[in-house]
Amino acid sequence: MKIKKPGSGSSSSMGAGKSSSGSKSVSMKSIEPGEGIIHTSFLDQLTNVQIDDIKKSLKELIEEIDEVGSKLAFASSMDIFFKYKNLIRQFIKEVEGSLYKITENPSIRFLDNNKVFVIVNKIDKSLEEFTKDIMSNQIDRLEIVRRVDEIRGMLMDVII
Numbered sequence: 302m303k304i305k306k307p308g309s310g311s312s313s314s315m316g317a318g319k320s321s322s323g324s325k326s327v328s329m330k331s332i333e334p335g336e337g338i339i340h341t342s343f344l345d346q347l348t349n350v351q352i353d354d355i356k357k358s359l360k361e362l363i364e365e366i367d368e369v370g371s372k373l374a375f376a377s378s379m380d381i382f383f384k385y386k387n388l389i390r391q392f393i394k395e396v397e398g399s400l401y402k403i404t405e406n407p408s409i410r411f412l413d414n415n416k417v418f419v420i421v422n423k424i425d426k427s428l429e430e431f432t433k434d435i436m437s438n439q440i441d442r443l444e445i446v447r448r449v450d451e452i453r454g455m456l457m458d459v460i461i
Contacts, residue, residue: 355395356460358395359392359395359396359399362388362391362392363453363456366388366389366453366456369384369385369388370452371449373385374442374445374449375442377445382435386428389424389456393424393425396417417459420458420459421459424452424456427448428452434448
């Protein structure tokens, strides 16, 4: 079997891929070192895994917040409210800790820091007002549902 290098004007191979002995010739393309390989550093790969873990953890927290928020809408006890509030605080702490880890590597832009801090401040203010209203019993079930939904939307804005 004869191997034909592309672009070589060698007359040793015959026409349409057949050599003089009747066997097929194989055409080979030279490959440059590293061609067709995507280069990512170990740090980039590790950071991507960390980001995926952070997003997964935050989504799990949101699911738990949703569950407790639904309970709060139907039975607005102080125990349920404080559990809801603590879950949101846990979410915020995890987001802030994640931002610190991620911003250590300036090539990764998982979250826009300014955007997240603005949303976190809005969540804090909304939660503070919600707490005052719950404590004073000046809130009806429909308003509780609205507030829970509003806070959930802001939490989702953080991870989207």
